[in-house]
Amino acid sequence: xxxSSRQLGPVxxxxxxxxxxxAQAKAFEAALAPHLAECRTGGxxxxxxxxxxxxxxxxxxxxxxLAAKQVKAQQGQIVVAALTPIxxxxxxxSHFNLVLxxxxxxxxxxxxxxxx
Amino acid sequence: xxxxxxxxxxxxxxxxxxxxxxxxVLKALEGAQGVDLASAAARAAYVDSLGFxxxxxxxxxxxxxxxxxxxxxxxxxxxxxxxxxxxQHMVARFGPAVPQTYHVFMSHLHWDHIMGLPFFTxxxxxxxxxxxxxCHPHVEFALRRQxxxxxxxxxxxxxxxxxxxxxxxxxxxxxxxxxxxxxxxQRHAGDSYGWRFEQGGKSVVYSTDSEHRLEDEQExxxxxxxxxxxxxxIFDAMYSLADAISVKADWGHSSNIVAxxxxxxxxVRRLAMFHHEPAYSDTQIAxxxxxxxxxxxxxxxxxxxxxxxxxxxxxxxx
Numbered sequence: 001x002x003x004s005s006r007q008l009g010p011v012x013x014x015x016x017x018x019x020x021x022x023a024q025a026k027a028f029e030a031a032l033a034p035h036l037a038e039c040r041t042g043g044x045x046x047x048x049x050x051x052x053x054x055x056x057x058x059x060x061x062x063x064x065x066l067a068a069k070q071v072k073a074q075q076g077q078i079v080v081a082a083l084t085p086i087x088x089x090x091x092x093x094s095h096f097n098l099v100l101x102x103x104x105x106x107x108x109x110x111x112x113x114x115x116x
Numbered sequence: 117x118x119x120x121x122x123x124x125x126x127x128x129x130x131x132x133x134x135x136x137x138x139x140x141v142l143k144a145l146e147g148a149q150g151v152d153l154a155s156a157a158a159r160a161a162y163v164d165s166l167g168f169x170x171x172x173x174x175x176x177x178x179x180x181x182x183x184x185x186x187x188x189x190x191x192x193x194x195x196x197x198x199x200x201x202x203x204q205h206m207v208a209r210f211g212p213a214v215p216q217t218y219h220v221f222m223s224h225l226h227w228d229h230i231m232g233l234p235f236f237t238x239x240x241x242x243x244x245x246x247x248x249x250x251c252h253p254h255v256e257f258a259l260r261r262q263x264x265x266x267x268x269x270x271x272x273x274x275x276x277x278x279x280x281x282x283x284x285x286x287x288x289x290x291x292x293x294x295x296x297x298x299x300x301x302q303r304h305a306g307d308s309y310g311w312r313f314e315q316g317g318k319s320v321v322y323s324t325d326s327e328h329r330l331e332d333e334q335e336x337x338x339x340x341x342x343x344x345x346x347x348x349x350i351f352d353a354m355y356s357l358a359d360a361i362s363v364k365a366d367w368g369h370s371s372n373i374v375a376x377x378x379x380x381x382x383x384v385r386r387l388a389m390f391h392h393e394p395a396y397s398d399t400q401i402a403x404x405x406x407x408x409x410x411x412x413x414x415x416x417x418x419x420x421x422x423x424x425x426x427x428x429x430x431x432x433x434x
Contacts, residue, residue: 058357058377090373
């Protein structure tokens with residue numbers, strides 16, 4: 001699992017590469033933590049670009065849920081974007097599509113998070 | 117071994133209502149347009165072609181499963197309301213004059229898992245022997261209290277059958293009626309226990325009312341060992357994963373996603389989703405089943421795991 005960061009205007013894009021399964025979830029949480037800490041009122045909203053994630057397990061979904069909870073408590077914003085077909089199905093079956101805000105691609109997510 | 121489900125609903129018994137039946141009839145009639153239904157055989161074939169959520173129902177009795185281990189003594193898993201029709205079935209089959217021995221294995225003592233006992237006819241038949249196996253030391257207290265006034269008019273002491281209690285230890289296998297039985301501690305308010313039954317080269321795991329902490333690797337490894345290569349795992353899949361780890365965290369139940377993940381990791385052959393959410397209609401349970409089968413398909417990394425949703429009356433031969 002690899003996580004890379006880039007800034008696009010006011011929005012921070014976090015691109016995830018690899019599987020988010022039981023073997024990788026802890027590494028994902030650790031890589032995500034500093035970005036979550038900065039995602040608060042006045043900070044950069046986060047877009048998790050999941051186009052490089054071929055699979056996400058229950059524990060990976062849990063990591064996303066915890067991230068969303070933390071950011072919400074800090075009055076920040078986090079969304080996910082560019083889900084692969086398999087990950088899209090996992091989100092639907094697990095009902096995570098009802099919990100997290102999902103965008104078809106990074107551009108749509110950035111547009112949503114960028115003030116008009 | 118054979119398994120028969122007598123009660124598969126979680127938390128509280130439910131029943132189809134008149135509007136539910138009406139909706140099923142209407143759906144069946146809508147689909148029948150243009151279908152030749154002239155003969156009885158054609159009508160039966162048409163009904164059989166409908167989805168189970170239209171032509172049948174998953175049922176509403178609370179937890180009760182019968183396990184036939186090929187022995188003259190009977191195994192019952194939990195005493196939910198499904199044990200009432202089970203008792204009637206056993207009395208009809210063996211008659212009241214032939215004493216029977218029933219081994220009851222309790223997941224835990226919450227009301228939906230004990231409320232069928234007062235209506236289990238074999239407890240009123242002299243000569244019957246009922247052995248209640250549980251890892252809860254206060255199991256006898258719980259069952260006696262349920263019979264006491266003002267909850268019920270027939271006291272525990274008025275049961276005519278001989279009732280025995282066997283308090284077991286999790287992780288310590290016991291031989292009961294030729295079957296190796298092992299309990300496993302589970303996460304649930306007041307604790308619950310799963311049961312693994314092994315006999316004749318076949319194995320069945322009954323794991324209901326069990327919440328799984330996804331971050332607890334040790335707990336996960338313990339369940340994978342407990343489920344290891346079982347022919348059938350009966351699993352509490354009451355909620356969606358999102359609900360189970362957010363708004364319904366600490367409610368003591370699990371999801372279809374975790375069911376599939378654990379069973380795949382343990383190389384289980386067949387998964388029976390169990391303890392259905394009482395608020396779910398037949399249509400919703402059927403949809404969960406369809407989605408879960410698809411999830412199993414896209415996450416498969418070995419032999420296929422056969423996924424089904426248990427229903428009251430379902431029989432499985434292993």
